[in-house]
Amino acid sequence: MATEALQRQIQGKWQNSFARLNRDQQGITGLLGFSESWTLATDFLHPRDLNDPKANREWDMTQVRNAVETLSRSKMLPLLLENFLEEMRKQQYLITNDVNELMRQYENTEDIHHIARLIYRLLEWYRAWVPISELGHTILSAYTLTFQTHIYSTLPPSFSRGFKQLINATFDLAGTRTAPPWIPPTPAPLQSSLPIPRPDLPLWSSFEQLGMLDRYESLISSVCYEHIEAHILETCTRKWGERMLQPLREWMTNKIVPWMVMPYARGARTAEEARSMLQGVGSRFDFHVCKTLSDLRTREIFDIIIDFPDSQPALEDLKECLQRVDQRSQLVQTLRKANRKRLLHPGADTKDIIAQYVSIIRCLRLVDPPGVLLFKVADPIRRYLRERPDTIRCIVASLVGDGESGDSLVDENEPIQPLQQMQVEDYTDPSWEPEPIDAGPDFRTNKPSDVISTLVSIYDSKDLFVRELQVLLAQRLLAITDGNFDRERRNIEILKIRFGEAALQVCEVMLRDMTDSKRIDQHVQSQKNMILRPTIISRHFWPPLQAGKFTMPGQFKQIQDDYASEFHLFKPDKMLRWLPLLGTIHLEIELEDRTVPADVPPLEAAFIELFSQRDTWTVDELVASVGSVDRPAAIKALTTWVDLGVLKDEGGNRYRLLEVAEDGFSSSSGAPRPARIVEEVPAVLTVEQQQADQMKVYWKACFIEGMLTNLGMLPLDRIQTMLKFAPGYDRTVEQLGAFMEAARREGLVTASNGLWKLSKR
Amino acid sequence: MEQLTMSLAPARTSQKSAVSGSSGEGAGSVTKRLSSELMTLMMSSSPGISAFPKSDANLFEWAGTIEGAASTIYAGLTFKISISFPSNYPYAAPIIRFDTPCYHPNVDIVGGAICLDILQDKWSAVYSVQTILLSLQSLLGEPNNASPLNPDAASLWDTPEEYKAQLMKHYRPVNDEGSA
Numbered sequence: 044m045a046t047e048a049l050q051r052q053i054q055g056k057w058q059n060s061f062a063r064l065n066r067d068q069q070g071i072t073g074l075l076g077f078s079e080s081w082t083l084a085t086d087f088l089h090p091r092d093l094n095d096p097k098a099n100r101e102w103d104m105t106q107v108r109n110a111v112e113t114l115s116r117s118k119m120l121p122l123l124l125e126n127f128l129e130e131m132r133k134q135q136y137l138i139t140n141d142v143n144e145l146m147r148q149y150e151n152t153e154d155i156h157h158i159a160r161l162i163y164r165l166l167e168w169y170r171a172w173v174p175i176s177e178l179g180h181t182i183l184s185a186y187t188l189t190f191q192t193h194i195y196s197t198l199p200p201s202f203s204r205g206f207k208q209l210i211n212a213t214f215d216l217a218g219t220r221t222a223p224p225w226i227p228p229t230p231a232p233l234q235s236s237l238p239i240p241r242p243d244l245p246l247w248s249s250f251e252q253l254g255m256l257d258r259y260e261s262l263i264s265s266v267c268y269e270h271i272e273a274h275i276l277e278t279c280t281r282k283w284g285e286r287m288l289q290p291l292r293e294w295m296t297n298k299i300v301p302w303m304v305m306p307y308a309r310g311a312r313t314a315e316e317a318r319s320m321l322q323g324v325g326s327r328f329d330f331h332v333c334k335t336l337s338d339l340r341t342r343e344i345f346d347i348i349i350d351f352p353d354s355q356p357a358l359e360d361l362k363e364c365l366q367r368v369d370q371r372s373q374l375v376q377t378l379r380k381a382n383r384k385r386l387l388h389p390g391a392d393t394k395d396i397i398a399q400y401v402s403i404i405r406c407l408r409l410v411d412p413p414g415v416l417l418f419k420v421a422d423p424i425r426r427y428l429r430e431r432p433d434t435i436r437c438i439v440a441s442l443v444g445d446g447e448s449g450d451s452l453v454d455e456n457e458p459i460q461p462l463q464q465m466q467v468e469d470y471t472d473p474s475w476e477p478e479p480i481d482a483g484p485d486f487r488t489n490k491p492s493d494v495i496s497t498l499v500s501i502y503d504s505k506d507l508f509v510r511e512l513q514v515l516l517a518q519r520l521l522a523i524t525d526g527n528f529d530r531e532r533r534n535i536e537i538l539k540i541r542f543g544e545a546a547l548q549v550c551e552v553m554l555r556d557m558t559d560s561k562r563i564d565q566h567v568q569s570q571k572n573m574i575l576r577p578t579i580i581s582r583h584f585w586p587p588l589q590a591g592k593f594t595m596p597g598q599f600k601q602i603q604d605d606y607a608s609e610f611h612l613f614k615p616d617k618m619l620r621w622l623p624l625l626g627t628i629h630l631e632i633e634l635e636d637r638t639v640p641a642d643v644p645p646l647e648a649a650f651i652e653l654f655s656q657r658d659t660w661t662v663d664e665l666v667a668s669v670g671s672v673d674r675p676a677a678i679k680a681l682t683t684w685v686d687l688g689v690l691k692d693e694g695g696n697r698y699r700l701l702e703v704a705e706d707g708f709s710s711s712s713g714a715p716r717p718a719r720i721v722e723e724v725p726a727v728l729t730v731e732q733q734q735a736d737q738m739k740v741y742w743k744a745c746f747i748e749g750m751l752t753n754l755g756m757l758p759l760d761r762i763q764t765m766l767k768f769a770p771g772y773d774r775t776v777e778q779l780g781a782f783m784e785a786a787r788r789e790g791l792v793t794a795s796n797g798l799w800k801l802s803k804r
Numbered sequence: 805m806e807q808l809t810m811s812l813a814p815a816r817t818s819q820k821s822a823v824s825g826s827s828g829e830g831a832g833s834v835t836k837r838l839s840s841e842l843m844t845l846m847m848s849s850s851p852g853i854s855a856f857p858k859s860d861a862n863l864f865e866w867a868g869t870i871e872g873a874a875s876t877i878y879a880g881l882t883f884k885i886s887i888s889f890p891s892n893y894p895y896a897a898p899i900i901r902f903d904t905p906c907y908h909p910n911v912d913i914v915g916g917a918i919c920l921d922i923l924q925d926k927w928s929a930v931y932s933v934q935t936i937l938l939s940l941q942s943l944l945g946e947p948n949n950a951s952p953l954n955p956d957a958a959s960l961w962d963t964p965e966e967y968k969a970q971l972m973k974h975y976r977p978v979n980d981e982g983s984a
Binding site for chain 1: 839840842843844845846847854855856857858859860863866867868869884978
């Protein structure tokens with residue numbers, strides 16, 4: 044039931060609305076006027092069909108403006124907008140049809156020209172439907188939003204692909220003056236204020252009007268990224284001989300920046316403005332250049348290091364890139380992986396590993412002077428090298444500039460300097476710097492030390508090197524026959540600078556032994572002319588030599604004894620002990636029909652001497668008469684003579700002297716067997732292998748003894764954990780148990796209740 | 805932030821500056837030094853002296869053994885000592901005590917404290933466990949009677965028989981169970 048109040052209320056409302064629409068005009072003229080305006084405005088705004096020529100009719104713009112004015116005064120614009128949007132929705136199928144048609148064509152031909160047409164078509168639709176500006180900003184933006192929402196929902200997924208191709212094509216346009224046929228000439232009102240209108244300008248303007256720049260921004264930049272990547276891969280791959288970063292940046296300036304003006308700085312009126320607009324995005328692209336280049340160089344790093352120093356420019360590039368992009372851990376990982384795959388495996392020569400390691404040191408020092416990268420990369424290599432039995436030998440060989448290694452690890456130009464020991468940090472040093480921020484927990488402050496120091500520091504003590512040096516020196520000294528030791532002396536002097544005088548005292552003694560022997564020999568020869576020329580060495584200072592214990596028979600023994608007695612006269616306090624396995628003997632064997640000259644090792648000489656007593660010997664008899672010689676060595680010695688045609692293998696371990704040459708061998712000089720393999724037996728025991736093993740045992744024993752002396756009785760597992768103080772200790776507790784058991788059998792330790800202690804001495 | 809010019813070259817000159825070193829570094833280098841000293845000590849065969857960390861967890865506490873040198877009055881006797889390294893070793897001397905009672909002019913018979921110049925004001929970072937142990941070993945045979953910690957012992961030094969009797973009265977042979 045309508046109450047009084049309600050009626051009044053309705054009445055009020057009605058009056059109000061009427062007044063609004065009638066706009067205080069007489070009667071209902073206002074209403075009529077409003078009605079006309081509404082019709083006119085909606086007609087005018089009605090989204091027309093572009094394909095229907097009839098729909099395109101001329102409007103009297105004053106009338107339209109008046110109508111809009113009227114509606115605006117009646118506050119009916121929101122309603123008009125609503126109506127307009129509704130109309131748009133109804134007409135949308137027109138656009139959808141066009142889009143579908145053009146996209147179908149594109150999908151069939153993959154021709155970006157259809158995409159360009161689509162863009163222009165959409166733009167036409169947009170312009171055809173756009174409401175006049177008098178309707179105000181709100182309506183315009185509502186229209187744009189609705190329009191864009193609609194076309195985005197209509198565009199099929201393949202549009203992104205096509206759009207990307209289109210953008211890609213604009214790269215070529217940026218440089219040219221003439222537009223391809225699919226781009227219509229720049230419309231006059233869109234002429235930009237930039238001096239030279241670019242052929243791709245209309246395209247970009249269309250993108251912007253359709254809101255595509257915002258929507259597809261990541262797509263556009265990804266096109267640019269890909270462009271940059273492709274260019275870098277093409278120009279820089281495996282080109283390490285020159286700096287690439289600067290040329291790349293120039294390329295960016297010449298090629299990419301002009302292109303960038305379109306998508307990112309179209310509105311700029313001056314170069315200054317364009318620059319500031321490009322700043323952010325340009326920085327991103329520059330970052331991408333650095334990143335792509337550093338990724339590329341990171342992938343190539345192993346080969347770059349192999350090529351060092353030819354590849355130095357590439358490393359400088361990498362250094363610059365790494366300062367901009369944080370790819371250091373990436374670099375470390377890649378290099379570690381490459382090293383593991385290509386370097387640290389049994390197939391690689393120790394020499395090569397060391398050479399590569401040295402290159403890595405040099406390269407990474409270049410890239411990262413504080414040495415953090417190097418430390419992280421070097422660690423696995425050092426650990427691996429430590430396991431290799433011949434590492435020390437290789438390093439030492441390169442130290443003394445062994446001929447075979449060709450170019451030595453040491454740079455000739457580097458000053459020789461003493462080995463640098465790891466030092467505690469000197470905080471009083473005014474130029475002290477803290478460790479770099481990404482240094483690992485056990486990063487060693489890597490003062491730029493020389494390569495040799497770094498190599499020597501692979502091992503915990505340099506004693507190992509000195510010992511290996513002695514072995515190597517012994518080999519080389521014994522191999523010298525012409526009495527010229529200058530080279531070795533020079534080496535020793537150089538090494539003294541590195542390792543210090545004290546460490547090389549032994550080597551000094553060895554060298555003096557050589558010169559002394561010459562002097563002693565001269566003296567002995569002056570007393571009594573002898574054919575024996577011994578090298579006299581001090582046993583204590585030489586590494587263990589091959590010490591066979593056989594005695595030379597017959598005339599050789601006589602010669603040795605004679606020499607020994609002369610020597611004893613000269614140096615009464617010294618005794619000569621012969622090392623019969625070393626040296627060579629020149630023999631001339633006079634047989635019935637021929638004379639055979641030969642330079643042979645002592646064992647061979649000893650055997651042939653025995654054959655002068657009787658013609659046929661068995662191997663066992665020969666071995667028994669010279670003393671302890673192992674059988675393979677004996678057979679080898681006999682084979683030498685068989686090869687020379689002096690002995691004949693009669694089978695059953697019997698050998699017979701051929702007083703008369705047999706057919707086929709005839710005179711020995713006539714048909715020497717070419718296949719004879721001369722085997723050089725190294726004079727000095729190759730200590731490395733056995734010693735390394737012994738060393739481990741020795742260390743272990745020392746440590747166990749040390750701990751049991753001081754800590755009394757210990758259980759096995761305690762010993763095991765304490766042995767972590769012994770560097771390089773890698774045995775299991777079972778192995779330790781076996782070792783302790785062996786020590787117990789030898790009476791070194793005793794065990795009770797699972798506790799081990801040293802035996803009382 | 806980054807300055808961008810049209811050439812896109814970054815004007816970047818300042819290196820990343822490291823913020824701080826790790827605080828554990830000090831202890832780390834001491835540990836390194838102690839490990840290498842242990843290594844040297846184990847590898848050298850100095851007769852009659854020896855030392856080893858008391859446990860694998862703490863490298864700063866060692867136990868040591870010193871045997872009296874032959875032809876001194878201490879010949880045949882074995883003394884246990886304990887060595888405690890300060891955290892700023894080797895810039896400060898380790899603290900060394902005799903665990904086995906040692907009747908000696910320069911050793912406190914009760915607490916085991918030692919009066920030796922290199923362990924006090926004459927300490928230098930070039931000394932090592934090995935040199936300390938060697939010094940102690942020679943100190944046994946050649947006491948410094950001018951500044952005795954144990955005046956009785958200093959006064960008896962010139963009468964070896966009485967001295968030996970006193971020495972043996974205080975001496976207790978090392979037994980394994982006690983120190984393990």
